[in-house]
Amino acid sequence: MQNDKRPRLAIDMDEVLADTHQKFLALYHQDYGIAMDIYQEPGKELHENLPDHLREQWKVYIHQKGFFRDIPPMRDAIETVKALQERYNVYVVSAAIEFRNSLEDKLDWLDEHFPFIPWTNILFTGEKIIAADVMIDDRIKNLAHFQGRKLLYTSPHNVLITGYERVNSWRDVAELLL
Amino acid sequence: MQNDKRPRLAIDMDEVLADTHQKFLALYHQDYGIAMDIYQEPGKELHENLPDHLREQWKVYIHQKGFFRDIPPMRDAIETVKALQERYNVYVVSAAIEFRNSLEDKLDWLDEHFPFIPWTNILFTGEKIIAADVMIDDRIKNLAHFQGRKLLYTSPHNVLITGYERVNSWRDVAELLL
Numbered sequence: 001m002q003n004d005k006r007p008r009l010a011i012d013m014d015e016v017l018a019d020t021h022q023k024f025l026a027l028y029h030q031d032y033g034i035a036m037d038i039y040q041e042p043g044k045e046l047h048e049n050l051p052d053h054l055r056e057q058w059k060v061y062i063h064q065k066g067f068f069r070d071i072p073p074m075r076d077a078i079e080t081v082k083a084l085q086e087r088y089n090v091y092v093v094s095a096a097i098e099f100r101n102s103l104e105d106k107l108d109w110l111d112e113h114f115p116f117i118p119w120t121n122i123l124f125t126g127e128k129i130i131a132a133d134v135m136i137d138d139r140i141k142n143l144a145h146f147q148g149r150k151l152l153y154t155s156p157h158n159v160l161i162t163g164y165e166r167v168n169s170w171r172d173v174a175e176l177l178l
Numbered sequence: 179m180q181n182d183k184r185p186r187l188a189i190d191m192d193e194v195l196a197d198t199h200q201k202f203l204a205l206y207h208q209d210y211g212i213a214m215d216i217y218q219e220p221g222k223e224l225h226e227n228l229p230d231h232l233r234e235q236w237k238v239y240i241h242q243k244g245f246f247r248d249i250p251p252m253r254d255a256i257e258t259v260k261a262l263q264e265r266y267n268v269y270v271v272s273a274a275i276e277f278r279n280s281l282e283d284k285l286d287w288l289d290e291h292f293p294f295i296p297w298t299n300i301l302f303t304g305e306k307i308i309a310a311d312v313m314i315d316d317r318i319k320n321l322a323h324f325q326g327r328k329l330l331y332t333s334p335h336n337v338l339i340t341g342y343e344r345v346n347s348w349r350d351v352a353e354l355l356l
Contacts, residue, residue: 131308
């Protein structure tokens with residue numbers, strides 16, 4: 001509820017609630033025999049670590065119906081978010097609008113893994129022009145213009161970024177916010 | 179762009195950009211022979227003006243795939259929003275998450291009628307926890323907690339509401355904001 005007294009906590013989906021990285025690795029392994037433990041060069045996007053001829057393949061995957069439906073949740077995410085709801089008004093905010101085919105999949109995924117988050121607290125956005133107190137995201141483009149407390153959720157692509165309060169896991173989030 | 183200097187203007191879809199009311203009337207006429215010009219009692223929802231046995235029918239319609247795909251745009255909406263983009267960073271903010279089957283339809287509808295609004299500026303929400311400067315909406319539940327300037331777009335269900343700055347048409351919006 002918007003007239004809720006709890007602080008608003010806005011949480012990203014991909015690489016934060018959902019282990020989208022794992023889904024990509026599984027597909028590269030299945031379709032091209034690329035080792036699942038492909039070396040992640042710090043600060044690079046996953047596709048930048050792939051052979052040249054596969055660098056655009058992620059765009060094919062990410063637009064496919066079903067891509068976002070069976071992604072594993074991040075470790076400890078479900079339990080931690082459930083606990084956070086006691087102190088925070090938790091919103092899930094995903095920049096999903098870029099990917100038309102992701103919308104229903106993402107909603108169904110949340111319904112399966114986070115059924116305790118009501119539809120009122122889900123937002124699919126372009127830019128995250130969100131009025132909240134805390135935001136957890138792995139992309140600084142989403143955090144940069146946010147007015148509240150910003151928590152950068154560590155992902156290989158962002159490890160070289162400094163100047164942000166950082167969380168490396170959902171246990172870190174629990175320690176900071178609970 | 180979020181680092182845009184123009185004020186952010188958040189615009190609702192149903193009953194503001196899209197004449198959803200007309201779509202309902204067309205369906206009631208087609209399926210049940212209800213007159214298209216059914217009397218709208220001020221302050222009541224459309225379904226409250228229908229015979230008892232049809233009062234829940236709107237919930238069936240609104241969950242159907244395709245319902246939101248062929249709604250007529252509101253008069254003068256397209257031209258006015260285009261003109262507003264010169265002075266405002268225009269976002270479309272629709273509380274679409276409640277209706278899973280509306281998501282793709284609404285995106286396709288915007289792409290057809292408002293192709294000049296980029297995906298970055300579209301948000302499908304539960305609650306509209308939006309950081310913007312101006313919001314145009316026909317529902318006070320969306321305006322009530324908004325921190326910026328609130329413009330209530332007149333619709334039969336809201337005509338008895340006082341205490342809000344009101345616009346009766348897109349010409350009114352143009353006069354106020356351009």
